[in-house]
Amino acid sequence: MNEVTKIDGIGSSVRRTEDKKFLTGKGRYTDDINRPGQVQAYFLRSDVAHAEIKSIDTKAAQSAPGVVGVFTGSDIAADKVGGPICGWVVPCRDGSSTKEPPHPLLAQGKVRFVGDAVAVVVAETMEQAKSAAELIDVDYNELTPVVDFVNADKGAQIHEEVPNNCYFDWELGDESATNKAIKSAAKVVKLSVRNNRLVPNAMEPRSALAEYDSLDESYTLHTTSQNPHLTRLVLAAFMFAIPESKLRVIAPDVGGGFGSKIYVYIEEAVCVWASKKIGRPVKWTADRTQAFLTDCHGRDHANDVQLALDDNNKIIGLRVDTVCNLGAYLSAFSVVVPTILHGTLLSGQYDIPAIYTNVKGMATNTVNVDAYRGAGRPEATYLLERTMETAAREVGMDPAEFRRINFIPKDAFPYQTQVALQYDIGDYEPHLDKAMEMIDYSNFEKRRAEAAKRGMYRGIGMSSYIEACGLAPSAVVGALGGRVGQWESASVRVNPTGTISVFTGSHSHGQGHATTFAQIVADKLGIPIENVEVIHGDTDKTPFGMGSYGSRSLASGGSAISKAVDKIINKSKKIAAHLLEASEDDIDFKDGKFVVGGTDKEKAFGEIALAAYVPHNYPLETLEPGLEENAFYDPTNFVFPSGTHIAEVEIDPATGVVEVVDWAACDDFGNLVNPMIVEGQVHGGIAQGIGQALLEDAHYDENGQLLTASYMDYCMPRADDLPSFKVGYTNTPCTHNDLGVKGCGEAGAIASPPALINAVIDALSPLGVTDMSMPATPQKVWKAIQESQSVAAE
Amino acid sequence: MYSTKYIKPNSTSEALEAVKSMGEGKFLAGGMTLIPTLKQRLASPDGLVDISGCDLDSISDEGDAIKIGAMTKHASVAESDLVKKAVPALAKLADGIGDRQVRNRGTLGGSVANNDPSACYPSAVLALKAIVHTNTRSIEADEFFTGMFETALEENEMIEAISFSKPTKANYVKFPNPASRYAMVGVFVAQFNDGVRVAVTGAGEGGVFRHAEMEAALSSNYNADALSALEISSEGLISDLHASPEYRANLIKEMTKRAVV
Structure with missing residues (x-):
């Protein structure tokens, strides 16, 4: 490696080039953009969870000051505009398919959750729009709301198309083999867990700015999206029936998504529709309350687990029966998250000969539930790793040893699980060993005893997780019910002076793609990172792309870039061969130079670029001028990051406060392009996981009112809730992409909740506590301690 | 928010005139509660009278008491050498309110006049036998707080300053609500020559209150052990998502024990 690649290339912790604008408040987000003549949209939302709309009177609002238009569901219906669609469906056990009720852009006849949009007011200012909305009179006939998803089948039917409020009843695995294993087991460990409901809380609330150009009959939409091309596809093809070429979607700087900005929401579609109706640009921006009420929430599972063990404590079967809450309407990926992204992960890191799972997805009068950092995999990991630790405790084994004897052995890869996935590579003992070393596992009992002297309960808990990132390949995705491809695109344009413009179909909303992707190009071409510009988020600039979710950007998007750069190098070699009067086979490309092997004849990359655009001396008969290449990369498999996280906690019995005192994370993400960015992703993921395990809980009351609809009641993790993390890595490079990379964006959020809850239970286990639900709030922990003491006293 | 009038007078007399002229006018102190309320359209006053220009932000030593102007910001109380020396517990309380931004905007008078059941300051007012000085009278702490978000203040009556008695010993310990970080329970303990006062905020359905049994126990023995045998009644305490x-x-009980050191 030469000097340049050492500084800028793959494996180097380059400072994020995009951070200057973000840290100085110069990011340009959708709401920062204003267009001449722009008006503001405000949505009147239902304040009841479940009701028929008897009438809507908008007369007074129509004539309120500043009002440009007031529209309801009937206006949308009259223009035959469709609603959001479900991007993935699964078959049901009875042979039927997922029930897909319509999701109108504005309520038609019925409201189904608190926050459901009933009307939109468009006015000169937001305050005028809000004031006018107060004048709209909606007469509701209230129906009994369905809030408890576990018993939703017994509740009032929410959609005509969804009997028993069950969207789907899906299964995976071999039920009879699994039941047989459970029946013949030496021991069956049973556990029921809840995966608490979370609000995504991206820092930037959702926003949309739509503009219609009547001259060429085209639209431009600025929106907070993780995948602008998918937004364009859904809006153009499924909602408005217009050519895609007539809709440009731009997702400029986007302040976080965590999954919540994957889907097309009704507000951005209404803005597009209204911009033509009114003939002026229409902007909408959510405030934080609307974000709480209408952004798709995450998780919300109830899982019953049965783990069958033989005499040697080897796992011989696993059965998981899950009920999950999908909310009022089916969101784009709401079906795939608790099924394909959950059921297929149930083998974890373990060699389990029989697995069966059944998942029922329920409709309730709560906002839609969809992907949230980890999306299905945290739920799978939580139930499995809680069960593993419970099993270890019940059979009297050290949880690390219990995991170790059940790990898929290193030489078993590629390993075919009983739940469809085939893991290409992995090696689980090294990260378990390393994490234990990082946290000084062997001396834990000394620390527990020391804490006890101070009156504190100290506990340790672990989680050995696996996740599947970069959904692929497209053919398999299609076979499993996916309605989109799962490739990624890149276009690499070499400019005449040798600088590079990289156009990627991935979308960065905090991940640092401008840096990481530039490092890949700089490394492969041997040029400084400053010479590489990464462009994303605009359907008129970048090739069709699938966007960023599921930790796919590097494995899929980065690989596409790598492939496009390979094409650039191949063509450059041909140009170099011509310029150097040598055979193409004799040209070596190294450190940014094309050299004739065994000679000192060479051309720098910049000279090749110039020759391609000023082709005065150029093989025009056999080679086109210019230097620009596209690649569309469809991976042959998922990538499978894995790792072990170990949490150590101290609990104050007087208050129930759980303090996270130490954390070791050892992850196998394959090769790392930018270790600093990866470490940041691990930190952020663990912070969100600690949030789920200790603090966060979206709580609806029995009337379907969201009680935790602000930061006064919804507890987000803060810096002082978190310990300093010890982060380490092992590496088994991915076998099927050029870069040998996996994904790191969700791992922390997947691994951490069970590790933390296992630690809390471990701390309280001397009191006889064997279970703790998330979030383990001070009150809940205190109550568990009180109850254990009263049991002891009896 | 609804549009409203805003004026910023230079004296308390002008401020009082202004608020009287408004129909339903509101004094604006630090705005830490009022502004969010307005932004959520939960209030629509005819006008706001910003009293930050009325020279109400001094801190002075009155011998047996420390007198703090109503518009003194939490950060100023926290940093005041005078307060830190005479009633360090009060400086500590002020330093723990909200975050840095809140402490640099929020005021003593605003907090006490609002009497949020989860606010920290009312416990200090009650425990430190404070006198609330308004434009018309002086009100003793025990008479001032009349219920959740309720005080003895009359319409258009303005707090100008609050005098806190200097205790021989005092401490404030709070257990923050995990989400909002307001006091879920905050206990201000103050020892005087004639006894101990214990004021509890964050917990009572009627807002801040004094705890007679703990006061009696600590008056006879100012030691955490004196509380061990006490059974604290849960009657009249707030029940919400975060705490029964x-x-x-x-x-x-636990916060009081920690306060008595």
């Missing part, structure tokens, strides 16, 4: 009355009762 029983849990709050436990926290009242």
